[in-house]
Structure formats: structure tokens, C-alpha cells
Amino acid sequence: MLITNRFSELKTCCVALSIIAVTAASAVADSGEDFFEEKIRPVLIKRCYSCHSEASQSSEGGLTLDARSGWQDGGDSGTAIVPGDIDGSLLITAIRYDDENLQMPPDQALSEREIADFEHWVRLGAPDPRTEAVRLVNADVPSDPVRGREHWAFLPLSDQPLPAVTDTQWPLTTIDHFTLKELEDRELHPVDDADRRTLLRRVSILLTGLPPTLEEMESFLSDDRSDAYERQVDRFLSSFHFGERWGRHWLDLARYADSNGLDENFLFREAWRYRNWVISAINDDLSYDRFLRLQIAGDLLPYESIEQRDEQRIAAGFLVMGPKVLLGNNPANQRMEVADEQIDTIGRAVLGQTLGCARCHDHKFDPVPTRDYYALAGILSSTEVMEQRYMLGQQRVMEQLIGLGDEGAQLDDEYEAYWREREALKDRRQRATEILELLKAGKLEEFAARVDRDDLVIAEVAKDTEAAIEQRITAQQEMVTEFDRLWNSPPSIPPRAMSPTERSEPADEHIRIAGQFDKLGDQVPRGFLQVLTNSEVSIPAEQSGRLELANWLTNTESGAGNLAARVLANRIWYHLMGRGLVRTVDNFGRTGETPTHPELLDHLANLLIDSGWSTKSLIKKIVMSHTFVLSSSHDNSAHAIDPENELLWRAHRRRLDPESLRDAMLLSGEQLDLNPMDSTVWYLGDQATAVGANTNRRRTDFPCRSVYLPVIRNDLPEIFEAFDFTDPHAATGMRPKTLVAKQGLFMLNEESVINIAEKTATALLANETLSDDRQRLDYLYELILNQTPADADRDHLLTFLNDFKEHAAPTSPEQPRSPEQQAWSMVCQALFASSRFQVLE
Known part of the structure; x- marks a missing residue:
């Protein structure tokens, strides 16, 4: 005090x-x-x-x-x-x-x-x-979990009264009291609100990943009701596209991919089921505590139907999704590597902690001793996420797959048995054919000599020496035909999902000296982080402890639930505002940054918990705030005091992510298929990349939303590579943000961008409601930028169009494109390449 x-x-x-x-x-x-x-x-x-x-x-x-x-x-x-x-x-x-x-x-x-x-x-x-x-205890020992509780992130949530502000008319929500108070303390005031066009484009893209259509913009601009903006927010929150947008944010954290990556980049053929489950869960506003519980222990939870059981198993695919070294990896080492990857993912995604640093030694910065790391490792190493399956001609240890549906287990067993026994089937077919040839040639003595050895591949009638030779030949021919049918008609891949199971004998783990899997230290009881645990942990000996871990993560009676709420609230704020209250969104430890508005962060976390962990509820509260609707206008006096806009005196400008960039271009050209998709990797072989005899490569020509495009580790779509897509090998809450020349060159030279520009121009010229170039240009600005062109811009582009059409020649007869088509295609591409399109104000 x-x-x-x-x-x-x-x-x-x-x-x-x-x-x-x-x-x-x-x-x-x-x-x-x-x-x-x-x-x-x-x-x-x-x-x-x-x-x-x-x-x-x-x-x-x-x-x-x-x-x-x-x-x-x-x-x-x-x-x-x-x-x-x-x-x-x-x-x-x-x-x-x-x-x-x-x-x-x-x-x-x-x-x-x-x-x-x-x-x-x-x-x-x-x-x-x-x-x-x-x-x-030495205060210089950062891994001490008791002293560590004094770190801001591990404290219980505060419940402070709303700060008093001078401008009492400015706040629209409780959130605004916190932001305005910080500004007034420095004698600053927020800039003006964004205009309605900018605001609708902003909230539409942030909530759905898509810009507003012409009809949506016109409807909003003409709606003079006091709740017109709130109506738009509610519409976006209830749209299926909301889940596609916000599901992608979680998929970044879940290190989602359609392939394993690393040494042998095998296909994750069933990963799409987890992706689509996440999208549906977000759309259903599944409470975050339930959302986490299903992903960590869904296979262990009770269910009332086979459908519910399968959904829970699919959700638990979160634990299986990570990359794994498959080739020449000692099984004991692989088990610890898998557990390490899962610990690191859960730590970053849920708690904002770098737990993996404690694998080899006590954490050098945060209150996580090595014993705590191996207490968690015991839970996850008691979980099975790998299995032996037939792949590329041999038995390999691969990601575990579980059969779905009433007969899922049986169909999965039959499928694996077929491929396991396929080489034996080839041998039986060959021997049956040899027997048939002996009968046809009348070599009955040789036939008789092989009856005992080849009994299983000889038809019963063929063995009957009393039967006519023609009958014996016919019977053996039927057996060969059956072997041919089996060989040429492998069973279809049954419905399956990536999902974990409990190991048959769960066990506590030993500390690994220096992190080496074969150098055992003390055995550590399974448990959780001491810095976030106030009571004894009780895990049944015959269970892994995953269910207890899932419950602990969002238990607000312990520190873990409070921390998880802070981390999630900060992530939501980051995605909506362009910068987290804690800028290091994946690191709430001592090496991360402290909150710019700690009281506001706790206020948001409390709102989240009080709403029953509803992400939609918190999102709406934020986008309805006055802080959210500010313009991104510059203010010299505010910039002089707060050049990084930490105090939120204006809106942060941010570039569109590659998914929104691609989707918006396709939408402008009337090329975007808004229907959800299942697998987009069905055509790929077991190895996801085109190597060896496998000549297929992942496709990016699907007209679907970008969230459904294949995410092949080490072979991402070109637009993803250029515009800072997440690294699918690791949990990532904040993607890199670069501004480099290759991005501009991509927009000017990439064939897919040129094609979309051409199709946009084609649709524009086919619009009979537009009678001249001025109308077409105004329409195009509305369509692509959600703006009306300034007079100078309009005049400049009209001059370009006239000059180009006057001097350009038609293209080749094979692909006839008139000068007008060429000119408008270039205008469309220029608008796509402009900062007005790529940057969200």
C-alpha cells in the first residue's frame, strides 16, 4: 500500500x-x-x-x-x-x-x-x-513458482470500478471508460469516428473476412435508425462466415495443417474434419471452456449418441495435429518429442507461456521448474496419438486414426487389414494362377504335389479327383477371378478422424537430464503448474490426467482459469483492434510485454467469464465500443506524446491477411464460391508433396474461401507465402508483419491475380446497367474499395482508359481481348494492388 x-x-x-x-x-x-x-x-x-x-x-x-x-x-x-x-x-x-x-x-x-x-x-x-x-527463496531464481505468483499475469483478476472520466458523453460502453481515462490523464482526446463506409468495411472484414457487398453497403448507408450499426454487427456475428474467419484464428494456434511436414511430409488426409469442427464450434459460440475441454479430452467425455461421440473425437484431434519426426526416431524419444510439442502448444495457445523452455532445465525467465514440465509431460505421454499403419509398402508409425460411425472401428480394421495383407494377396493370386495352369495343361501329378502346400489357394472342386477336369478348371478359374477382384477392388477409405486415446498403462514421467530421453532423473507425479495451482492435484492412476488438465485450464478458482481468460481476451482485442493490450500475445511471461491497460484487460477477462466464456459476447462488446469505431486519422499532438498509439487515440491501420486479400479479389470478380468445403487434398498421394513417383501437387485453384485451401507444411500456397501466413509448424497467435517488395511484385505479376482482374473486368463490362466509363469506374471503386473515387483519381483513370483504348492492339486470335477489356483489367489489377484495397483503415 x-x-x-x-x-x-x-x-x-x-x-x-x-x-x-x-x-x-x-x-x-x-x-x-x-x-x-x-x-x-x-x-x-x-x-x-x-x-x-x-x-x-x-x-x-x-x-x-x-x-x-x-x-x-x-x-x-x-x-x-x-x-x-x-x-x-x-x-x-x-x-x-x-x-x-x-x-x-x-x-x-x-x-x-x-x-x-x-x-x-x-x-x-x-x-x-x-x-x-x-x-x-532467492528472488533471483526466476523459476520459483511461489515468488512467480507475484507476476502480473498470475494474479487473480481484479474487479475495479469504472474509472471516472471528464468527458462523460464519450463512452458508449464500459470499455471506453478505461481507454478514455488513460487519454485524459495525458491531456489527450480520441480522434473523430470513422465514416460509415470505412466502419462497415472494417467490421465486415474483421468479423467475416469478407468486405461488404454493394447491397450491404447501400442498405447500411440508407439506414437512419439509431441501432443501424448494431444490426450489422449482429448480422455478421450470426453469419456462417464468422466461423470461417474466427475459426482460422484458432487454427493458427492449433498449428493446423493437412500434412505432417518435417522429414516425411505425409498427408493428414483427415485433418479437414478438425478444421470444419472448429469453424462450426465458433459459429455455435461454444463456450471457450467447453471448446478447450473437447480438444484436450473430447475422447474421454461422456456422449449421448454416436454422432456426439464422433464430434468429440474429432475435436480431440487438436492433440494429434502437430508435426512429428517419423523416420528413424526411437519410439521413446518420439513419445517425449510429441509430448514436448503438445506442452508447448497448450502453453502458448491457452496460457501464453513458453513452457517448452523447461524441458532441459528450470525455466530461465518464468516460474516453471523442470518438475512442473514433466508433471505435464506425464499426462501427455500417457496419451496415444500415434499408431502403426500400412503406408507406402510397409508398416509405419503414423498419426492415429479412429473410425467414425456405428461400424467405424470395424471398417477401419478391415481397411488396414486389407493393405497389411495386400502383398500376401498378390502371392496367393500368383499361386492360384499357377495351379490353374497346371490343371489346364493336364499336369495332374504336379498338381497333386502342390495340394498340401497350396491348399488355401485351391478351390474345393479343383481338388476333387472324381470331378471332370472341366469342372475342376472352372472352379479354379473362379478362385483366380476372385483374387483378381480383391486385388483390383481395394476397400474405400472409411470415415476416420485424427484422434488420441489413452495409453493402456498411464504412468508418471521421469525428469530427463538435460532433456535427453534416455537419461532419467527423478520421477515426477502427474500434475499442473505450481504457480497456477492452489490445491493438491488428484489424477486416477489408471487415467492419463487429460480430463483433469482440461478442467484445470479454465478453472477460475485456480490461477489457470484467470490467466486463460486474460490470454483469450487479449487475443480477441488484438484481432479486432490490430494490437493486443499485451502486444506479445503469445507470451505473458517475464520476457513478454506488460499490458498497456491492465485494468481494461482484467475487465475484458471478467466480461468473458461472466458471459459463460462466450467469445461472440466479448467480440460484440468490443466492436460496439467508441474505442473501436474511431477513425485512423492522424493527430500531431497525440502522435507527439504517443507515437505508437498505445493509448488508442485512433484506430490502428492493418494490412489484410492473405486469406481476406484473396477472398476479396475473388468476390469482386464474382468467382468466390461461398459454400463450405470438406477435404481439398483428396487427390494427393500419401506423401503430400510431389516427390518420387508422386507427381501430384497441392492445388490452389479451388474457388472456395481461403480457409479451406490446402495447408501443406513446407509447401504453402504462393499468396500465403508472400503475405505472412502463419507458420503451421507451431502455435502462432500473432503472424509476422512484413512490408517488402515481393508483395508488390506478387500483385503485379502473379498469374492468379491477373486472372481475377480479367474476370472482374469481364463482369464489369457485362453489366448493362452501366452506360459509360465514368459509371463503371464509380461502380468499380464501390465494388473493390467500398469507396467513391476522388475527383482527381477519377479523372486520372478515365484519361488512362481513353489513352489505352486508343493506342492498344487486340490480343492474339486464340485469346481475343479487346483494348477495352485489357484497359479495364489493368485498372482492376491496379486497384487490387493499391494500399486502399490491401490496408484496412
Whole structure:
């Protein structure tokens, strides 16, 4: 707690916090210790430690508050708390502001909720679980999970009252109070709101990944109802395209791909089922806690129908999706590598933590000791995500596939058995043919000599020496024909999904010395991160612990749920606003950045939890805020104080991602098929890239939305490579952002861009409602840019069109394109290549 500089108030403040009596009870209940960790210590850290802790090297009034012994030893004054006695405790008097000479914190009172928490704590006997041993832990050891709880990301969520602002008319939502307060504290004010065209384009692309159509724009511009904007937001949130857009954000984190990548880039033929499940789950606004639970332990959850069972298994494909080294990998090493990849993914995607750093040693920056890493590794290494399957002529360890439907397991077994036994079938067919030739040649003695050895490939009638030779030949011919049929008619690939299962014998893992799989250290019980765990972990010996892990991740009674809420709220803010409140969206650790608006971040996280973990609810609250609808206009005075716009005095400009860029071009040319797709890799061989005898290469000519295009690791679509698509090998919450020459060259020279421009021009010229070039140009601006052209732009382009049509020659007879067609194609391509198209204001 902050204290004033005046000596008398300093003395009074120290009296209030100097000594905590510890004789209230001989033993403190676990519930009391948990209460201290969740409610009391966070307030002490936030409001007291700057003046009363060893870490800050400050002990004003001789008092330190970051260890129990500091409270017990006291400072320069007397007793502050009488355990169990609220009215007799000076601490409670001070935080209530009951005495004008004893008010703490002196700068701003605690909230009513915080005061009530301190009162309850005193009634419990002021329990403080921090022992002397904890107090003496070296503060320079970053992996200490107890000290680590003081890091901002691991604190319980605060519940602060809305900040008071001067311009009370500006806030439209609770969010705006937090942003405006920060601006007013620096004597700044937000810029004006975005115009309606800019706003509709912005919210349409951010929520659906598609620009508004001409009809949608016209409808919005002519709607003068007070809730016109909210109606558009609701329409976008209920659109199927919302799931395609926001599902892609999660697929980045899930390291989604249609192939394994790495050493042998085998096809993930069934990955599309997980992709489409994510899109459907986002559209259904599946609560985030359920969303996570299904992906980590969906195969373990109860179900009421085969359809529900299959959906849950498909969701759990999240654990199988990662890249794996398949060739020449020791099975024990592979098991640990797979677990490491899963730990790293869950850590980054859900908790914003770099947990993989603790595989070889205690984390060098964050409170994650190696024991915690292997506590998680025991859970995931007790999970099976690989299986032996027949592939390219031999048995290989591949991603695990589970049969779907009523007969899924049986059909899967039959399919694998066929390919496992195919070489044997070839041998049987050959021997049956040889037997047939012996019968046809009348070589009955040789036939008789082979009956015992080849009994299984000889027809029963063919063995009958009493039957006519013609009957025997016919019977054997039928057997050969059946073998031919089996050889030429392999079973269809049954409906399957990538999904994990429990290992037959779950087990705790040993620490691996220096991370080496074959150098075992101590065995560690399966469990979770100590820095986010307040109670004992109980995992049944016969289970992996995945279900408990899934529940723990969003349990708001533990620190994990609060952290998960902060991380998700920040991700949503990042995707909508162009920059996270924590700019390092995948790293909430000590090497990441601190929040620019910590109170707002906690407010968003609380909104998320209170809504039942509804992502749509939080998205709507943000896009309905005044902060969201600001223009991106420049303001010299604000820029001088806040050049990076951390205070949100304007909207951040951002470039379209490659998916939105491609989809918008196809939509302009009336080439985009808005129907969802299943697999877009069905035509590929088992090896996803064109190597060896496999000459097929992934296609990008599908007119579908870009979220459905093949994501082949090491062979992404060209537009993805050029415009900073995610790295599908790892969980990525923030894609790289580059501005390089090859992107401009791509838009000017890429054949697909040229083709779309030509088709857009063709559709434009075929529009009979447009009678002249001026109308066509205005229409094209509306279609591609959602704007009307400035007079100077219109005049410049009309001059270009006239000059080009006058001097250009028709193209070849094989592909006749008139000068007019050529000119308009170039105008379309120029607009596609412009910053007005590629940059979202």
C-alpha cells in the first residue's frame, strides 16, 4: 500500500500493518490459505509491495509485507490485527477510511469487494501460508513458482470500478471508460469516428473476412435508425462466415495443417474434419471452456449418441495435429518429442507461456521448474496419438486414426487389414494362377504335389479327383477371378478422424537430464503448474490426467482459469483492434510485454467469464465500443506524446491477411464460391508433396474461401507465402508483419491475380446497367474499395482508359481481348494492388 510522505501518516500506516498475530488458531484451514492466495496477496502485491518488500528493497517504517515473518516481526509500530476481531483491528479501520488520520491506501481507497475480502480474512484468523523458507527463496531464481505468483499475469483478476472520466458523453460502453481515462490523464482526446463506409468495411472484414457487398453497403448507408450499426454487427456475428474467419484464428494456434511436414511430409488426409469442427464450434459460440475441454479430452467425455461421440473425437484431434519426426526416431524419444510439442502448444495457445523452455532445465525467465514440465509431460505421454499403419509398402508409425460411425472401428480394421495383407494377396493370386495352369495343361501329378502346400489357394472342386477336369478348371478359374477382384477392388477409405486415446498403462514421467530421453532423473507425479495451482492435484492412476488438465485450464478458482481468460481476451482485442493490450500475445511471461491497460484487460477477462466464456459476447462488446469505431486519422499532438498509439487515440491501420486479400479479389470478380468445403487434398498421394513417383501437387485453384485451401507444411500456397501466413509448424497467435517488395511484385505479376482482374473486368463490362466509363469506374471503386473515387483519381483513370483504348492492339486470335477489356483489367489489377484495397483503415 502506498503511504504519504508526512511522518505522522507514515507512522500510522506502519502501525496498521506492522505485526500480524499468529495465535488465532493452532492450524490454518486450507480454505483460509487459498483465500489468502486468491484475494489478499494480490492486493498486497499491487498496493503495498512498492514500499514494503525485499524485492523492491524498501521497508518503510521497518516493515516488509512480502513474507509472513515480515508481518510477524512487525515494524516501528504496534499490533495492527487482532485475529478474529474486525473492530479491534487497526488494519480494517485503515482500509475502511473510518479514521481520517488512518486511511490506507492514502491515494485511493480499496474497492468495497476488496475491503470485504480483508474483513473475511481477519475473521479466518489472518492465515498466511508463506513460511520462513519461502521468504528466504532467492528472488533471483526466476523459476520459483511461489515468488512467480507475484507476476502480473498470475494474479487473480481484479474487479475495479469504472474509472471516472471528464468527458462523460464519450463512452458508449464500459470499455471506453478505461481507454478514455488513460487519454485524459495525458491531456489527450480520441480522434473523430470513422465514416460509415470505412466502419462497415472494417467490421465486415474483421468479423467475416469478407468486405461488404454493394447491397450491404447501400442498405447500411440508407439506414437512419439509431441501432443501424448494431444490426450489422449482429448480422455478421450470426453469419456462417464468422466461423470461417474466427475459426482460422484458432487454427493458427492449433498449428493446423493437412500434412505432417518435417522429414516425411505425409498427408493428414483427415485433418479437414478438425478444421470444419472448429469453424462450426465458433459459429455455435461454444463456450471457450467447453471448446478447450473437447480438444484436450473430447475422447474421454461422456456422449449421448454416436454422432456426439464422433464430434468429440474429432475435436480431440487438436492433440494429434502437430508435426512429428517419423523416420528413424526411437519410439521413446518420439513419445517425449510429441509430448514436448503438445506442452508447448497448450502453453502458448491457452496460457501464453513458453513452457517448452523447461524441458532441459528450470525455466530461465518464468516460474516453471523442470518438475512442473514433466508433471505435464506425464499426462501427455500417457496419451496415444500415434499408431502403426500400412503406408507406402510397409508398416509405419503414423498419426492415429479412429473410425467414425456405428461400424467405424470395424471398417477401419478391415481397411488396414486389407493393405497389411495386400502383398500376401498378390502371392496367393500368383499361386492360384499357377495351379490353374497346371490343371489346364493336364499336369495332374504336379498338381497333386502342390495340394498340401497350396491348399488355401485351391478351390474345393479343383481338388476333387472324381470331378471332370472341366469342372475342376472352372472352379479354379473362379478362385483366380476372385483374387483378381480383391486385388483390383481395394476397400474405400472409411470415415476416420485424427484422434488420441489413452495409453493402456498411464504412468508418471521421469525428469530427463538435460532433456535427453534416455537419461532419467527423478520421477515426477502427474500434475499442473505450481504457480497456477492452489490445491493438491488428484489424477486416477489408471487415467492419463487429460480430463483433469482440461478442467484445470479454465478453472477460475485456480490461477489457470484467470490467466486463460486474460490470454483469450487479449487475443480477441488484438484481432479486432490490430494490437493486443499485451502486444506479445503469445507470451505473458517475464520476457513478454506488460499490458498497456491492465485494468481494461482484467475487465475484458471478467466480461468473458461472466458471459459463460462466450467469445461472440466479448467480440460484440468490443466492436460496439467508441474505442473501436474511431477513425485512423492522424493527430500531431497525440502522435507527439504517443507515437505508437498505445493509448488508442485512433484506430490502428492493418494490412489484410492473405486469406481476406484473396477472398476479396475473388468476390469482386464474382468467382468466390461461398459454400463450405470438406477435404481439398483428396487427390494427393500419401506423401503430400510431389516427390518420387508422386507427381501430384497441392492445388490452389479451388474457388472456395481461403480457409479451406490446402495447408501443406513446407509447401504453402504462393499468396500465403508472400503475405505472412502463419507458420503451421507451431502455435502462432500473432503472424509476422512484413512490408517488402515481393508483395508488390506478387500483385503485379502473379498469374492468379491477373486472372481475377480479367474476370472482374469481364463482369464489369457485362453489366448493362452501366452506360459509360465514368459509371463503371464509380461502380468499380464501390465494388473493390467500398469507396467513391476522388475527383482527381477519377479523372486520372478515365484519361488512362481513353489513352489505352486508343493506342492498344487486340490480343492474339486464340485469346481475343479487346483494348477495352485489357484497359479495364489493368485498372482492376491496379486497384487490387493499391494500399486502399490491401490496408484496412
